[in-house]
Amino acid sequence: MITKAEQINEKIAWQDLTTGCEIYEPGTSRLTKTGEWRVRTPEWIEEKCKQCLLCAPFCPDSSIPVKEGRRGEFDYEHCKGCGICIKACPFNAIAWKES
Amino acid sequence: MSIRERMSGNEAIATAMRQINPDVFAMFPITPSTEIPQYFAQYVADGKVDTEFICVESEHSSLSACLGAEAAGARAITATSSAGLSYMNEVLYVAGSLRLPVVLAVACRALTGPININHDYSDSLAARDSGFIQLYAENNQEVYDNYLMAHRIAEHPSVRLPLMVCEDGFITSHAIENIELEEDEKVKAFVGEYRPEHYLLKEENPLAVGPYGVSGYYMEARVAQAEAMKNAKSVILEVAADFEKTFGRSYGFFESYRMEDAEIAMVIMGSSAGTAKACVDQLRSEGVKAGLVKLRVFRPFPGEELAAVLQNCKAVAIMDKSEGFSAMGGPLFAETAGACLNLEHHPRMIDIVYGLGGRDFTVEAARSVYDRLAGIAAGGELGPVYTHMGQRER
Numbered sequence: 001m002i003t004k005a006e007q008i009n010e011k012i013a014w015q016d017l018t019t020g021c022e023i024y025e026p027g028t029s030r031l032t033k034t035g036e037w038r039v040r041t042p043e044w045i046e047e048k049c050k051q052c053l054l055c056a057p058f059c060p061d062s063s064i065p066v067k068e069g070r071r072g073e074f075d076y077e078h079c080k081g082c083g084i085c086i087k088a089c090p091f092n093a094i095a096w097k098e099s
Numbered sequence: 100m101s102i103r104e105r106m107s108g109n110e111a112i113a114t115a116m117r118q119i120n121p122d123v124f125a126m127f128p129i130t131p132s133t134e135i136p137q138y139f140a141q142y143v144a145d146g147k148v149d150t151e152f153i154c155v156e157s158e159h160s161s162l163s164a165c166l167g168a169e170a171a172g173a174r175a176i177t178a179t180s181s182a183g184l185s186y187m188n189e190v191l192y193v194a195g196s197l198r199l200p201v202v203l204a205v206a207c208r209a210l211t212g213p214i215n216i217n218h219d220y221s222d223s224l225a226a227r228d229s230g231f232i233q234l235y236a237e238n239n240q241e242v243y244d245n246y247l248m249a250h251r252i253a254e255h256p257s258v259r260l261p262l263m264v265c266e267d268g269f270i271t272s273h274a275i276e277n278i279e280l281e282e283d284e285k286v287k288a289f290v291g292e293y294r295p296e297h298y299l300l301k302e303e304n305p306l307a308v309g310p311y312g313v314s315g316y317y318m319e320a321r322v323a324q325a326e327a328m329k330n331a332k333s334v335i336l337e338v339a340a341d342f343e344k345t346f347g348r349s350y351g352f353f354e355s356y357r358m359e360d361a362e363i364a365m366v367i368m369g370s371s372a373g374t375a376k377a378c379v380d381q382l383r384s385e386g387v388k389a390g391l392v393k394l395r396v397f398r399p400f401p402g403e404e405l406a407a408v409l410q411n412c413k414a415v416a417i418m419d420k421s422e423g424f425s426a427m428g429g430p431l432f433a434e435t436a437g438a439c440l441n442l443e444h445h446p447r448m449i450d451i452v453y454g455l456g457g458r459d460f461t462v463e464a465a466r467s468v469y470d471r472l473a474g475i476a477a478g479g480e481l482g483p484v485y486t487h488m489g490q491r492e493r
Contacts, residue, residue, distance in 0.1 A: 014320070020196065
């Protein structure tokens with residue numbers, strides 16, 4: 001049985017799955033790249049951004065990283081393109097990327 | 100020393116629950132299982148158990164509450180019947196796939212309609228593919244004994260599956276019979292404490308339960324669950340062997356009654372077996388080689404073992420106390436016939452659907468089945484394979 005979440009993938013045998021597919025550690029959603037579900041992609045326009053940080057707490061997938069009081073580039077491995085950050089931004093500093 | 104008592108099947112189950120003193124009982128009442136939480140509520144009020152007794156708003160919720168409790172590391176139980184079991188249906192599958200060993204007492208009752216509160220196996224056998232282990236009983240003693248064995252089977256690390264302890268609604272659940280109870284301390288020692296390796300409240304080892312698993316994982320998860328159900332077979336026998344050593348009563352996958360040299364036999368479940376045994380005794384006294392197999396374990400289905408007992412018979416009747424609407428027989432027939440498929444010589448088999456919604460089953464009725472089997476065994480016509488018995492007809 002494989003008990004480390006990072007070793008669980010679509011190549012392992014049924015005998016290696018945990019009982020009931022339980023996961024024995026916290027914070028493992030980082031390992032699951034859900035960004036591929038995204039249909040549309042938000043873009044951060046840094047020159048318009050006032051670093052008010054309203055966008056970050058609105059993001060339902062914690063995909064706007066904040067370090068030392070400033071937001072950085074989107075975590076596109078987990079952003080699902082819901083667009084809530086675009087609505088939340090008072091400065092039009094986030095917009096849909098042209099497809 | 101066993102204690103001579105007399106009580107109903109519901110009280111016998113409630114007594115076993117009191118002796119086991121589980122961590123959580125999430126209850127919602129429905130006839131004929133209602134007395135089980137009713138008795139248990141009295142034990143809670145009298146301070147005889149320290150169980151968290153939760154009155155929830157539905158059966159969907161009672162089993163859901165049990166799953167939450169089990170995932171947290173608690174031993175959790177509930178009870179239901181009929182429409183209540185149907186309402187739990189979605190959660191039954193969750194219990195099986197999460198591999199949470201909840202023990203569910205079922206006082207088996209017909210499903211609507213017409214609306215009916217009496218006994219048949221429409222409810223529990225409709226839930227046969229949900230991933231629950233299912234134990235059936237002929238009388239209150241067997242219900243009590245099955246309950247004492249239930250947690251050890253369900254919680255065994257190689258199994259970890261939920262389990263239904265089934266009794267016949269009203270017939271077993273409400274009829275008062277003699278019973279041998281075991282002493283509280285001996286029951287506690289036999290059942291033991293529940294100590295799961297992983298659980299949500301284990302601080303040093305955080306746990307996630309019930310992750311998403313689509314096409315990349317679902318097949319593997321289902322195979323693992325199917326293997327656990329196969330593992331349950333040996334665990335059921337191990338626990339039964341220890342039960343016999345401890346308390347002296349013997350159990351297997353089924354009871355073979357006068358099957359040694361039987362030429363004609365019935366496969367039957369539950370309280371009707373007692374009636375049919377009386378018929379077998381009559382027939383034996385007349386020199387007819389009749390026998391009976393009373394199935395105790397429906398899930399996992401003991402196919403090989405059942406086939407081995409039936410293989411030397413000439414004709415066998417499968418007695419189905421639920422109508423599966425397959426147009427070719429009830430669920431017990433389908434499983435038993437499937438089990439015998441690869442025997443070199445298998446008996447001729449017929450299915451009799453009987454006793455639906457509490458319709459009486461009598462020694463005379465059993466006799467008519469054995470008479471038909473005797474005709475088939477003597478080389479007569481097989482006749483229709485799938486018939487109903489006990490209904491009024493023009």
